[in-house]
Amino acid sequence: xxxxxxxxxxxxxxxxxxxxxxxAKEMLPIVNKPLIxxxxxxxxxxxxxxxxxxxxxxxxxxxDHFDIxxxxxxxxxxxxxxxxxxxxxxxxxxxxxxFTRQPEMKGLGHAILCGETxxxxxxxxxxxxxxxxxxxxxxxxxxxxxxxxxxxxxxxxVVALMEVPKETISKxxxxxxxxxxxxxxxxxxxxxxxxxxxxxxxxxxIGRYILTPDIFDxxxxxxxxxxxxxxxxxxxxxxxxxxxxxxxxxxxLRFDCGSVKGFVEATNYVYNNLYKE
Ligand code: G1P
Numbered sequence: 001x002x003x004x005x006x007x008x009x010x011x012x013x014x015x016x017x018x019x020x021x022x023x024a025k026e027m028l029p030i031v032n033k034p035l036i037x038x039x040x041x042x043x044x045x046x047x048x049x050x051x052x053x054x055x056x057x058x059x060x061x062x063x064d065h066f067d068i069x070x071x072x073x074x075x076x077x078x079x080x081x082x083x084x085x086x087x088x089x090x091x092x093x094x095x096x097x098x099f100t101r102q103p104e105m106k107g108l109g110h111a112i113l114c115g116e117t118x119x120x121x122x123x124x125x126x127x128x129x130x131x132x133x134x135x136x137x138x139x140x141x142x143x144x145x146x147x148x149x150x151x152x153x154x155x156x157x158v159v160a161l162m163e164v165p166k167e168t169i170s171k172x173x174x175x176x177x178x179x180x181x182x183x184x185x186x187x188x189x190x191x192x193x194x195x196x197x198x199x200x201x202x203x204x205x206i207g208r209y210i211l212t213p214d215i216f217d218x219x220x221x222x223x224x225x226x227x228x229x230x231x232x233x234x235x236x237x238x239x240x241x242x243x244x245x246x247x248x249x250x251x252x253l254r255f256d257c258g259s260v261k262g263f264v265e266a267t268n269y270v271y272n273n274l275y276k277e
Pocket of ligand 1: 108128131171172173174192193204205206207231232233
């Protein structure tokens with residue numbers, strides 16, 4: 001069973017400036033809950049209790065969010081406002097949190113390598129909190145829970161996939177693979193942010209992964225790729241060539257909260273469907 005989950009959260013959030021000048025983009029709220037808490041709830045639902053964060057400067061609020069605020073507890077315990085703390089108390093009581101930093105922005109692969117000491121020698125989930133994934137309405141499983149099942153059946157690394165319009169494909173890592181049925185693909189090729197004409201398919205990687213721990217040694221040997229950064233997609237290609245990566249077209253909703261448009265769409269969806277006064 002996969003018990004650990006890593007949250008790379010060191011990026012600058014430039015698309016949300018000036019809001020992200022002095023605060024973490026992962027702390028921006030979708031209605032009343034920070035984006036990163038949705039991701040942590042998804043990890044906990046999948047049974048991933050050990051939560052590691054790879055943060056950076058200006059990101060201290062993330063650590064504070066998952067810690068007790070005595071002043072707040074003292075002010076509102078026993079009052080009618082106590083209900084507003086319920087969800088974060090649940091998360092704090094059920095997760096075990098650890099933190100490290102990525103001192104320089106050298107790509108997603110590098111960020112994950114920075115988390116090696118937090119994840120150790122076990123398979124682990126990775127959640128990019130910018131991609132907000134919500135279960136299908138009416139009690140579907142979260143995306144990470146669906147992926148954990150595939151990992152436990154196959155022992156392989158698992159990447160979340162979504163079909164996207166061809167003209168947007170160059171924003172994503174893209175796979176080629178053999179259709180195994182049930183939304184599963186045996187991944188045979190992967191390319192990070194290809195030009196539209198070079199994309200091997202319209203199956204884009206979304207920010208959910210389960211990685212086997214040999215990925216760390218592979219990342220160490222992976223040279224910088226797209227944009228001069230060490231890309232997780234390139235490291236995963238090494239595993240894919242060994243037949244050890246399954247792509248999975250998940251069931252559920254996904255909002256690109258790294259873009260203003262996706263962020264607003266997520267806000268409207270959550271307000272209309274999930275938020276309770
Ligand atoms: C990262 C990955 C990319 C993936 C995407 C999903 O890119 O490198 O392969 O498709 O996340 O959101 P980023 O969006 O961080 O540039």
